[in-house]
Amino acid sequence: MKAVVYQGPRQVSVEEVPDPTIQEPTDAIVRITTTNICGSDLHMYEGRTSVEQGKILGHENMGIVEAVGDAVTRIKVGDRVSVPFNIACGTCRNCVHGWTSFCLRTNPTPGVDGAAYGYANMGPYAGGQAEYLRVPFADVNLLELPPGTEHENDFTMLSDIFPTGWHGTELAGMQPGDRVAIFGAGPVGLMAAHSAMIRGASEVFVVDKEPDRLRLAGKIGATAIDFSQGDPVEQILDATDGRGTDCGVEAVGYQAHDPSGQEHPELVLDNLVKVVRSTGGIGVVGVYMPQDPGAATEEAKQGRVGFEYGTFFTKGQRMGTGQCPVARYNRQLRDLIITGRATPSFIVSHELPLTEAGDGYRHFDQRDDGWTKVLLRSGDAA
Structure with missing residues (x-):
């Protein structure tokens, strides 16, 4: 064959x-x-x-x-x-x-x-x-x-990808009427947005910088956030009168990068901690690896990703992870x-x-x- x-x-x-x-x-x-x-x-x-x-x-x-x-x-x-x-x-x-x-x-x-x-x-x-x-x-x-x-x-x-997107919203503890932030408008992120809309989200923000992906997010009724045009956290906070979202989905993974293309494996986790309200949930379905020899830092090469855990703890947030x-x-x-x-x-x-x-x-x-x-x-x- x-x-x-x-x-x-x-x-x-x-x-x-x-x-x-x-x-x-x-x-x-x-x-x-x-x-x-x-x-x-x-x-x-x-x-x-x-x-x-x-x-x-x-x-x-x-x-x-x-x-x-x-x-x-x-x-x-x-x-x-x-x-x-x-x-x-x-x-x-x-x-x-x-x-x-x-x-x-x-x-x-x-x-x-x-x-x-x-x-x-x-x-x-x-x-x-x-x-x-x-x-x-x-x-x-x-x-x-x-x-x-x-x-x-x-x-x-x-x-x-459809079950994985759904799983992201489940890990985040999403409820009908929630505002949801989804970082990553690749196939899984778009499936998470589709799932959130089906499950009754009041508003879904989808963060990416690729125009074709952001267009698809808008096509299903989500609010597209282009992070190449400014801090996505600030954009979402502005759109929610400073309240942020009730939960969020990480659909990027360990190769997360800034608008210039430089990798920061903690970037999306940090942004979700900032944008999700206190006691809110975060579902991580983007892939992270125990070892990544091609990573930008020595710690990341060993699978150690340092994110804003102190703020995460202080806000009483919850996080669910893993394959669907x-x-x-x-x-x-x-x-x-x-x-x-x-x-x-x-x-x-x-x-x-x-x-x-x-x-x-x-x-x-x-x-x-x-x-x-x-x-x-x-x-x-x-």
Whole structure:
């Protein structure tokens, strides 16, 4: 089959690799119809992780079930499915409590709970930027979708970014009527804004500097804040008569930078501490790493990010962090899509055949105007 393979910093190639096979009785093989390039894939693409050369990338996947193991009883050949990026056993302590993003059994990497497809430190699993994908524990992990091709671009957001955006608002403790500040208008930040609007936010501020992303924020009714035009905290405080927001979402991560492009990994955390009111909540779904050899400071290289913790403590704020347990939300979000209440495909800018993945990565990484979300079509879907 064809697959997108990591070769080194800013180098991916589409290669012929062996087809995946059923390895355990609980496995399924999915023929990929749509797979996406995620903003977090760029950390690997840019060489800012320990991902190994030869890794098949891709953790935002959906398709049609081609084969199932003998122990698979719920999922059937021919089912159209969304594949959560979490690989969960379904029976460990964390999975039973709904934290499938921190499964205790699926990742052999020392000190790391939770596994994913095609990602650094998240286990030995191949990704789905390919024609076929092996899915362990298929009955646990696969979400059934209505047959056909309707809502393909919406449903493909269910594997990661739509649930992750929703999770950011959940970690922040958002309630109906809240004002919400979202830093980062990449795909996850825009999904957090979409989620906040669906959940009844009175006002949503989205902070970024890229015009195309800010336009999309405005398109769904959010207030765009361009941090290249001045301190975003001051802009939001001015807009709220000094009150700030009730909660906030960090959708940027450890490569946060100022308008000049200089990295400050603490920057967004500091801004959220300042702009969220006392006793308010902050949800962090932007990626942070235990080690970052390419960081700007020695402490950041060791994963130590010094933010305004004293102010955070004094204001009595709360913070929730970590990868999204997709299965906690994806069924409800699927049904919001089916009924027309949610349309996450509004962020899609480009649909490319799998063979053009290299161009997709390059344009998305360069933040070229208009390249907000790239979908890759595989096989018949191309």
